[in-house]
Amino acid sequence: MQKIIFLNSLVLIIIFLIFYFNSKKSNNSNDHFSKEEYYIEDNLERYLKYYKQNENKSFSDIVREINCNLDYQFYNGVERSNSLDKILILVNKHYTLDKEFEGIDLVKVDDKFAYYDKEYYMNKEAYENFIKMWLDANLEGCDFGIYSAYRSYDRQVFLYNNYVAVDGAEKADTYSARAGSSEHQTGLAIDLKSRTKKTDYFETTKEYDWLLKNSYKYGFILRYKENTEYLTGYQFEPWHYRYCGVECATYIYENNITFEEYYEYFVKNK
């Protein structure tokens, strides 16, 4: 009898200890997450859940990845982009635009800045800053032209379908946006080509070097950087610049984060 009582007590003590250490562990992880620079309180449950599935990742990686919504697959759990965010609007594989969305405050780009003999439209504020940037770059011997700016939803349908026909959907998804998830539909994104060096490898040009060091001063960011594909859903695109204003671009430049992280912490969360 005594033996049974002893065993029962022992089982109870073990159960208590398991609960105690588990709750301590989860309290510890709460503390760790809340000390992270880009911690968002509303995301805490998602951090904890993701942490359980990825215990080898650091707390800052967990915060970064959840803030980029990586607990959802691309094109799964899609929300509408918020047009009230204006130049800070986020459009990607989690936040998408309607077919009816036709850019933000578009103006025609002067032929002098166009790479091909085509008509381009872009956001007015982005365009004004682009001209300043272009003139300053020009003074330092750089010359680049725009070869893509605003693109409509229907144009994106056409492009994406063509890429799928050539490469298949899986590959096309790494470099082309499905309609509604391209930030070209906002008029805030531009693709650039060098006019001093004819090459498809923009990253080998002096224009690219100049933009890398200076574009943030005019409110433009290199949107899809190297080694951020898992966060943004797009491969490295040295030619693709996104206007988000000087304050945002400077922060992103100085802190080396993605626009996804900036948006979730400074725009959506405020």
Ligand SMILES: [Zn+2]
């Ligand atoms: Zn682009």
